[in-house]
Amino acid sequence: xxxxxxxxxAVGCLIGTPAHAEVCRVTPTSIDxxxxxxxxxxxxxxxxxxxxxxxxxxQCCVACMPRVGxxxxxxxxxxxxxxxxxxxxxxxxxxxxxxxxxIGQCE
Numbered sequence: 001x002x003x004x005x006x007x008x009x010a011v012g013c014l015i016g017t018p019a020h021a022e023v024c025r026v027t028p029t030s031i032d033x034x035x036x037x038x039x040x041x042x043x044x045x046x047x048x049x050x051x052x053x054x055x056x057x058x059q060c061c062v063a064c065m066p067r068v069g070x071x072x073x074x075x076x077x078x079x080x081x082x083x084x085x086x087x088x089x090x091x092x093x094x095x096x097x098x099x100x101x102x103i104g105q106c107e
Contacts, residue, residue: 021073023087027104032068034102036094037061042081064091074103 026034037045041061048057066072066086076083081097 021075021085022106024072024074024084024103024106026066026068026070026072026098026102028068028102033065034068034070034098035062036064036066036086036091036096036098038063039096042097063096064094066091066094072098072103074106 028034035045038061045057045061048054048060064086066089070089070091071087072084073087074082074084075095078097078100081099082103083096084098084103085095086092
């Protein structure tokens with residue numbers, strides 16, 4: 001079975017959102033969710049997915065997977081990824097990095 005993960009986030013869990021954070025939505029283009037990984041695991045996650053080891057990636061690195069349209073606060077902007085906190089849904093409170101391509105519709 002071959003799965004592709006294109007929406008990626010490195011994550012931990014935190015409750016609360018900084019007052020200055022921009023609110024955006026998860027918007028990966030080819031799937032209906034974004035992958036959220038444990039803190040410090042983004043590079044390992046990407047390597048495992050590139051090697052077509054999605055089951056290993058799920059066990060090692062993935063904490064949760066918010067659906068497209070889920071609101072997140074953009075806590076810190078980066079060049080390749082942003083630090084975000086999930087604001088709604090079953091994964092509310094997860095925080096971590098999401099690739100810049102998977103964030104849009106910011107308010």
